[in-house]
Amino acid sequence: xNLLTSLSSxxxxxQPKTALDGQKEKHRIGIFGGTFNPIHNGQLIAxxxxxxxxxxxxxxxMPDAMPFGGTHENAVEPSARAExxxxxxxxxxxxxxxxxxxxxxxxxxxxxVLKKISSKHPENEYYLILGAHLVxxxxxxxxxxxxxxxxxxxxxxxxxxxxxxxxxxxxxxxNWLNISSSDIRSHLRTRQSVRYLIPDAVAAYIAEYGLYQGxxx
Numbered sequence: 001x002n003l004l005t006s007l008s009s010x011x012x013x014x015q016p017k018t019a020l021d022g023q024k025e026k027h028r029i030g031i032f033g034g035t036f037n038p039i040h041n042g043q044l045i046a047x048x049x050x051x052x053x054x055x056x057x058x059x060x061x062m063p064d065a066m067p068f069g070g071t072h073e074n075a076v077e078p079s080a081r082a083e084x085x086x087x088x089x090x091x092x093x094x095x096x097x098x099x100x101x102x103x104x105x106x107x108x109x110x111x112x113v114l115k116k117i118s119s120k121h122p123e124n125e126y127y128l129i130l131g132a133h134l135v136x137x138x139x140x141x142x143x144x145x146x147x148x149x150x151x152x153x154x155x156x157x158x159x160x161x162x163x164x165x166x167x168x169x170x171x172x173x174x175n176w177l178n179i180s181s182s183d184i185r186s187h188l189r190t191r192q193s194v195r196y197l198i199p200d201a202v203a204a205y206i207a208e209y210g211l212y213q214g215x216x217x
Contacts, residue, residue, distance in 0.1 A: 026125040030059035030154070031098065031114065033128075035067045035181070037075040038206065039088045040198050042179035044095075046156060049174050050129055051094050054154065059129070060098040061085045066107045076211050078102045087201040111143035114151055126151040127170070132161040139166050188212040 032047050039061065047059045063081045075081065082102060089095035101113050110128070118126055128151045130138070135155040138144055144167065153169035163171060179197055187194050189212060194203055206212060 024123070026123060027057045028055060028127065029121075029124045030054070030056045030127045030129050031062055031117075031151070032059055033062040033064065033101075033110065035075055036061065036063045036081050036085055037067075037181050038081065038084045038184060038198060038202055038211075040179050040181055040184055041196065042177040044088060044199070045177060046174065047095065047129070048092075050154060050156070050172055053172055054127060054170065056094075056127060058094055058096055060096045061089065062098040062100070062113075063102060064107075065102045065105050074214075080209065080211065084202045084205055087205055088199045090201065109142040111141070111147040111150070114147065118150055127154050128152070129154045129156065131156050132158040132163070132171075135165045135167075135169050136161065185212045189214075 030047070030051060032043070032050075034043070036043070043061075047061070050056070051059045063078060063085060065078050067075055079102070082097060082099060085097050089097065098117065100117055101108055104113075104116075114126060114128065118124065128147075130153065132155050135153060138153070141147065148167045153165075153167060155163075155165070155169040155171045157163075157171060157173050184194055184197055186192075187197070188206065198206075
């Protein structure tokens, strides 16, 4: 999806971190899922802004093993997409990568993945970062009621997409940077520059392995 630039303000007030008496304060962890085919600067800027706005301790990029709904059917291998994320976030201590979907393989529901992650890390409080269009569609997801009890939903406002969800969400308000992975793939196929659209290390990796050179890649 197209994403985001300069830090703006947030419409929903987020309570500061507090711990109940006798209980250890949980880490506030963002989960930013997607195909990342490839990851681009708009997504990195969005994650940075949301991390700061919500006071998150860390944001994990979570690439899917198999894209949903027939989108990106010709996405490059999950291992390549994961490596591009590693290269993109290198040097940012607030960013990490979550590989549970790739390790498990196939298509899994968001709920099943996050249930596994949260069970493994009960010390964390999770914030699922989604574009506004996905938040509006979330009622159709598997086990969505259980999902919303498991994590906090974070909705990134998108131009032309109105607020609306059957479930409570934290709406974040940022300006948009008009970058998309599909445009980047088109640039690469037609030998156009992708400078300033993706990190230099990601561009070098793509060039080294000849990614996105096929007509339908």
